[in-house]
Amino acid sequence: MFKELDPILHSQLRLAVMSLLMSVKEAEFTFIREKTNSTAGNLSVQVQKLKESGYIDVNKQFKDNYPLTTCKVTPKGIEAFENYVKALQEYLQVGK
Amino acid sequence: MHDNEKELSQEESLMIIQQMINAAKHEQKDDGKGWIAWGWMLFIASILTVVNLHFKWFSTFFFWNIFGAVTLVMMIVGVVKGFFVKSKGRVKTYTKSLFEKLNAGFFICIMFNIFAMNLGVGPAKGFALLIGLYGFWILIYGTALDFRPSVIASFITWTFGFIALFQTDFEVVMLLHAAAVLFGYIIPGYIANREFKKLTGRKLNQSAGV
Numbered sequence: 205m206f207k208e209l210d211p212i213l214h215s216q217l218r219l220a221v222m223s224l225l226m227s228v229k230e231a232e233f234t235f236i237r238e239k240t241n242s243t244a245g246n247l248s249v250q251v252q253k254l255k256e257s258g259y260i261d262v263n264k265q266f267k268d269n270y271p272l273t274t275c276k277v278t279p280k281g282i283e284a285f286e287n288y289v290k291a292l293q294e295y296l297q298v299g300k
Numbered sequence: 301m302h303d304n305e306k307e308l309s310q311e312e313s314l315m316i317i318q319q320m321i322n323a324a325k326h327e328q329k330d331d332g333k334g335w336i337a338w339g340w341m342l343f344i345a346s347i348l349t350v351v352n353l354h355f356k357w358f359s360t361f362f363f364w365n366i367f368g369a370v371t372l373v374m375m376i377v378g379v380v381k382g383f384f385v386k387s388k389g390r391v392k393t394y395t396k397s398l399f400e401k402l403n404a405g406f407f408i409c410i411m412f413n414i415f416a417m418n419l420g421v422g423p424a425k426g427f428a429l430l431i432g433l434y435g436f437w438i439l440i441y442g443t444a445l446d447f448r449p450s451v452i453a454s455f456i457t458w459t460f461g462f463i464a465l466f467q468t469d470f471e472v473v474m475l476l477h478a479a480a481v482l483f484g485y486i487i488p489g490y491i492a493n494r495e496f497k498k499l500t501g502r503k504l505n506q507s508a509g510v
Binding site: 209214215216219220223224226227228229230231232234235239240289292295296 | 308310311312313314316317319320321323324325327390391392393394396397
């Protein structure tokens with residue numbers, strides 16, 4: 205039986221955000237927006253969904269009077285991502 | 301990426317993961333400027349010490365004292381800048397965190413060495429041990445960045461350090477020290493800088509659609 209792909213991760217932008225955050229310790233919102241080539245509004249919604257799922261931590265603060273949002277992946281997020289990649293590998297092996 | 305709820309195929313998912321991992325990898329590249337500056341400072345101090353030993357202008361460690369003062373000023377400026385100037389780093393990578401700790405440990409070890417030289421180890425042996433320490437730093441830095449020239453350079457540096465261990469003439473030790481920093485820091489620094497420029501040039505071309 206195949207594992208079902210995690211619906212939270214199985215979305216273009218959310219998967220991109222998680223893949224990026226898996227590779228770094230933490231990243232600012234502007235960095236993620238630039239690397240994923242997304243709009244601020246869309247990214248904001250997806251980041252909120254990932255946060256509600258407990259996959260990422262979002263820290264909002266002010267620096268020089270500008271809002272500064274940083275994101276980092278949580279242990280739950282790491283586990284979910286690893287399971288997603290495993291499931292993906294199973295699908296791809298059978299598809300060969 | 302606009303269509304956030306678009307149905308993804310497994311291949312597309314894999315491609316996104318790969319793209320993002322590569323994007324993060326680019327953030328871990330070093331422009332080599334730090335190695336070049338540090339390398340030239342050490343190199344010039346070594347060579348001027350050799351010249352000074354020949355012509356006996358000043359005391360033996362005159363140029364090393366200047367080097368120490370300049371390094372101290374640069375470190376203070378760096379710390380003050382870190383506190384007051386807005387950081388451009390919009391991402392914190394595991395490599396950057398490792399380097400912060402590595403650099404702190406490196407400078408503490410240098411201080412240990414300088415104290416040891418003043419407590420009886422002597423400058424000739426002390427500088428040979430310092431070269432060994434440079435080799436260790438270069439190896440870790442090169443490995444973390446997956447930068448082969450630095451990994452090779454670390455072994456060259458250690459070779460100079462090992463030879464220096466058996467020298468009693470401080471002038472020869474200084475020449476070996478200069479050679480070690482030339483091969484350990486300066487040359488890999490210029491290679492890293494050239495690669496970094498190529499990479500940033502490619503990124504600029506990509507974003508301009510060239």
